[in-house]
Amino acid sequence: MKKFNYHKEKIGMPPGTIIYTGEKKDFDIKLELYSFGDKVFDKKILNHLEDISFIKNNNKFNWLNVKGVHNIEFIKKIGELFNIDNLILEDLTNVSQMVKIEDRDSYLFIVLKDIGIVSEKINYQQVSFLLIGKNLITFQEDSKEIFSSIKNRLETPDSKIRKNGVEYLTYAIIDNIFDNYFSIIDFFNKKADDLEYNILKNFKEEYLEEILRFKEETSIFNKITYSMKEINLKFFTGELSSYFGKGLKNYFRDLYDHINSICYSGEIINSKSLELLQIYYTSISNNINSVMKILTIISTIFIPLSFLTGLYGMNFKHMPELENPNGYFYTLGVMFIIIIIMIIYFKKKKWW
Known part of the structure; x- marks a missing residue:
């Protein structure tokens, strides 16, 4: 699970220093270019070495999806082409942002977190947006496909995305991430x-580690969703009307x-993680009580037996029972009867 910590290499560096803060990637940056309009559509797969300056003047809506932000030279190239300042590029390559x-x-910059499930584990991926005029550039942290449904809609003739341009496309991608x-x-x-x-049916002490990991996952999730809630207010309060107008x-x-619904659900889940801790510690306490109960019962059973063995273990010279040839067997029988009576009594009282 990824933890969002400030990268140690950035400490002491001047603002605007572009450093990739994620894990080392072994794939080349891939570019997917979708140029579209109400009646036109074109798709191209490019590599980071190709000249993409033509998209600034092709009089179409353009969506450039960049898979990978680990190549600093390419990110700087994008910055130079669209006049993006280094403070924005710094945030773009800081995947812990x-x-x-x-x-x-002249442009809008957005950083969101796409959250998926990979091999039963939560996977966080940073997704950044640059909305510049008729161009939308999205940056994925890794190469996995996360926008397949959006691309299918974009390839469909007369779709809302084609008719409404990159503003609606930006909304559709954000909505897809939220979904x-x-x-x-x-x-x-x-x-x-x-x-x-x-925990309740098959208690193991190892479950504590799973609960703590679950609690950490839900805390990170809630932190991200509440940040999403705060920035989403700006979309419909008029602060960004120059980019999206009133139509959206x-x-x-x-x-x-x-x-809002996601944040509310996240709070409930976070409460569940605390309840799981309480259930865990209650189960430990119950297990200890069960062990102590059994030990107490055993000790209680042996009290009269210890009395008998202590009584006949005394070295008095005149104890008539000691001269009985069957005294040993009588004593064992009495002990056995005492044990049976006490067990029956405990069972009736539901102490055992």
């Missing part, structure tokens, strides 16, 4: 239910309702 939105008058959060909520709920069942205000209002 928290969710944010910045209006730079993925609902599947994460379902994943967390199932994981919490499974942990609770296992209702769409973003609906998006805000979604993120």
